[in-house]
Amino acid sequence: MIDTGTRQVRTVCNVGCGMSCGLLAHVRDGVLTKVEPADFPDPKYRHLCARALASVKLVYHPDRLRHPLKRVGERGDGNWQRISWEEALDTIASRLKDIKERHGPRSLTWETAGVGMLDVAYARFAGCLEATAVSLIGFGDAAGPCGDRASFGVLWGEGYQTDFDEPGMCVLWGNNPAETQPFGMRKVRDARERGARVVAIDPRFTPTAAKADEYISIRPGTDTALALGLLNVVMDRGLVDAPFVEQHTVGPFLVNLATGRFLKESDATANGSPGKFLVWDTATGAACAYDSAVARPALSGAYEVNGIDCKPAFEMLVESAKDYTPGKVADITGVPPDTIARLALDYATRRPVASFRGMGLQRTFHGDLTFRAISTLAAATGNIKAAGPQTPVLNTRAFLRAGGRCNFIPVLKVYDAIARGDPYPIKALWVAKHNMLNQLPDTRRIMRDLLPNLEFIVVADYFMNASAQYADIVLPACTFYEQNNLLVPPGGSPGVHNYLQMQNKAIAPVPECKPELQVLKELAERMGFGEYFQQSEEEFIDLLISWDHPSVAGATAAKLKEGPFQTQPYETPDFMTPSGRMEFYCEKLIDLGQQLPCYIEPVEGAGRPVTRKYPLTFLNTHTRFRTHSVYTNVHWLRDLDPEPVLEINPVDADPRSIVDGDLVRVFNDRGVMKLRAKVHQGIRPGAVNTAQGWWPQHYIEGSHQDLTHAYVNPAQQAIYEPNAALYDVAVEVEKVPEA
């Protein structure tokens, strides 16, 4: 029978894949009974995945934390005492005050992986104390934003990718949306049915690759070389979209060969402007400041201006790309030369081409260069939209800076802050819905150098996960069904929706679990700044959206409760870079020699000394059965993917006498992981993979994060923030006897 006594609440999946799928929650007698995909004003955005359905099982999970706990005995021993919220918050307030007194306010640090706007309330709270908030994007997703900030001036440049209305080609580059962001896969499939060619470039034959017209297997971490090799062919064959390069990129701007910097009008004439870029006007045979009146600025050649040797930036790009011949690129990447030539032609002739630059590309040490190289290829072939993304702009400043300003620290810099007091000591850490001991690289370093230096650890989460096990106080957190929140449109994939959505509370908090804003309010009152946390969730949402930016004109929390809000178009520069153009040439990186995109071997890639001992590249990709470390304990999904396995190609398994199902030990100088082997052809020889998100207890020994590292890339630090190179990891594998 169809149930007629059920209340339906439209909410949003907020577990962290970033797609912001609308969910219709069914509630009967206060109990969440099921979810289904929710309607959108534009029905094509109606969508959910198996994980969204499984999210219902998080709410009433038998292992869910339902009351605050305090540690008794040593950290990690697993001895806990149930305490009241009063005692928990009193303890936290007094410990934080004490640590602040002794180590200064910045030694108190908050981090949360929540993707709703109200999750930023932790930074508001930290701001009231002038304490620290962690930017978590660098635990795998910051290299792309570094690259895009250099190229486009925005963190997520997906909006610059070509639309699919008349698709020519979709290139899924280190991207597996069939598993990670299925809505993106639906768009790719729709584009293919409208005539687009689909190409997947990946070291693994993924469910996405299985749906492509062409699968190109590539050695992990070498995609930059492939992109530059394609660029070289495009240039060599005269297939560059010169008008686009001239009008929308820094291509015509002259570069001072002595300094590497762009020549400005002030370099050439005494009264010239330091803000105007110089180009070489081929019509007059002289340099002049660029404006639209310059009929034919040179893209090639070498010139002398006021005694300064210079070349157009595009000439420098052409020269640097010449190194990347198909033969050389084939040697680096393992992609055959004829495939390189053909794909280059496709990029130039099957326009519009949409490049889906996946998270996989980011998780190699120089992932920012990969994003820059692909964007440069796309720009040179006219496959970039010269129009700023219509991202809604919220009043985050008012929300964040209530009682003061917090200091944001990149997550990879937290390691040195805790271990060595660099740039300043962090002594108290509050981790909210971020299973850091599962998701951050180099677990053994965290255990050895970080945890002993933390005087106080609070974890707010749903389960006693790896991170909660090492806390001093554990708080039972609410799921997204139990609190209101604001979700901004997804940004990490081309062609997604542009709606603001209300995550409407569907059910009351499960007894003793507390919504984070309530926790922060009660704590703020104890710490003397309660006045900044008296607002309701709806009032905070109004603070964020009811302001004078045209992108959210007319949006209110009350309106969002009725349904998704289509953000409004607004005037924005084409590119948010210093020059206002797409910048394949980045002045900020001259000192590092990375002003032009260039290929640098992965930090643990072929030829590096470490690979003599550890010849295999370890990936830890994302699967359809988990979002990060969430759902690992939900049996609906666990039944489908019961245990971690190491994917290894027979080419690598045979000489190690490993057969399918064998127990294997995966190791390097950082750590060890023991699990069963899955020997199959879907993974490229030389690479091995374990889908991430498994908890330490699911391995026979160790975990995937025992193998990874937290190396900091200075170029990424110079542009935005350093990223964890989680797939740039050298390992060896050996068969071990059954226990």
Added chain:
Amino acid sequence: MAQRYGLVIDLDRCTGCCTCVVACQMEHSLDHVSGIRVETVGGQGRDTPGGNHPLLSMYYLPIPCMHCREARCIEACPLEAIYRRSDGIVAIDDARCNGCEACIEACPYGALVYLPERDRIWKCNLCAHRVDAGLDPFCVLCCEMEAMFFGDVDDPTSRVAELARQKKASVLKPELGTHPAVLYFGGTSADTTFAPSTSSTST
């Protein structure tokens, strides 16, 4: 011609996401079993392609109850607990079923499962309660790739029959003469272990 509800499934769209598997569990309050499973066609085991790297192929095959016109499970049930509704849906009468598993033995598609906690047999009933209310089966509603289509496969004017005709859809194991109401199209693979036949149904 009598109604016969069934599914037409586009294997070129199916990415093996298993949302249908979980949707079935949610709609029917099931744990550890589902009315539909997803097989990988390619190599050995889930998400394992056939061929040699990098020349590989793989596709996915969602397998619910086929709602056969000549249903072996109905014939096999000693208690006449399995019956066909007038709309073609093959369903189980829980009041009659005693969990003897004769139907599990008889079904060539592995579509029936035993529920130990209820001591009953479970299988896909195309969400008959939803169909009666004019809704699609829940797996069809949730299918993230929009790869599954529900309707009357015997009505030549229906959308699903039209789709099946256009795409030359086929059934699993046509040689058995079971005449399934679940039809497939698309999905090509060099190494198939359980490939749909290319012959079309005689509906």
